[in-house]
Amino acid sequence: ASKDKGCNYNFFTEELSAVIGERHYLESHLAEALDKHEMSVHYQPMICVKTQRVLGAEALIRWNNPILGAVAPDRFINLAEQNGQILALGNFVLRTAMEQARHWRKSFGNDFFIAVNISPVQLRDDNLVSRIAQLLAYYQLPGSALELEITEGVLLQDEKKVAKSLAGLQKLGVSISLDDFGTGYSSLSYLQKYSFDTLKIDRSFITNLMECDQDKELARAIIAMAKKLNLQVVAEGVETPEQHQFIVEEGCDFGQGYLYGKPVPATMFSAQYLSRLVI
């Protein structure tokens, strides 16, 4: 038995050192990634359900490293949040996306908006509101051109500070969206504590809608609740026409997902979605 334990122990240390090795490797490359122009932003269309027009886009960061290849955000965002690099990355995404929004508002129309994910680390930064105000002025955008998507349990820390930042952003006309709603990270208690403009139903509720009556009822209840609270509702992860039909019938305001389009570079986004209906 003790021999077996030894084996397991070796197994775990190897696994562990692999994890630590990867972490270290990612971390050191991440520090240089912006300077080396390895970061970019992709855009996924957000469809206005009523008009079936592309009315917005979610900006999603992409990291392409010559050795590591494409590194998914799920692999490096947490790391960047822990070591503070998320502030520089977050600014890069904001600047890139807002510059893009300025161009797209000329072609898609003046109600076009860009949605940017904001880490709780950025939200706790005292300068966030003034930086956003500066960026809006610099890119000559009204606040309504920007939506900030927020998630994560850390929202519950520094409640007063967070509430003050959110109110400051909303005063600029910026919309605040509660991302991944219904998951452990984004719960009802946020709706009670903070004022949001938009609620984004987590993909996990949409995925099995048609196969699972319980998920269907949950999605229905979330949409109904959001409407009672006067929040805009976005359904994410819409992959099939049946799921689209469901969100139309239930009265979601926006749909997002592979059915309408995957995240793509800005040039492809323009080529695919300018001046035509998606569905």
Ligand code: C2E
């Ligand atoms: P998220 O904010 O929930 O973004 C939606 C994710 O779902 C994206 O993954 C998107 O590509 C994917 N997705 C969209 N439609 C579908 C669909 O129909 N089916 C499926 N299976 N997936 C779909 P991505 O780009 O890998 O991003 C993962 C997460 O990383 C994001 O989740 C967000 O939490 C974080 N993230 C991405 N970019 C940024 C950023 O610039 N800043 C911060 N702080 N976080 C970011």
Ligand code: CA
């Ligand atoms: Ca998001």
Ligand code: CA
């Ligand atoms: Ca989400």
Ligand code: CA
């Ligand atoms: Ca997510």
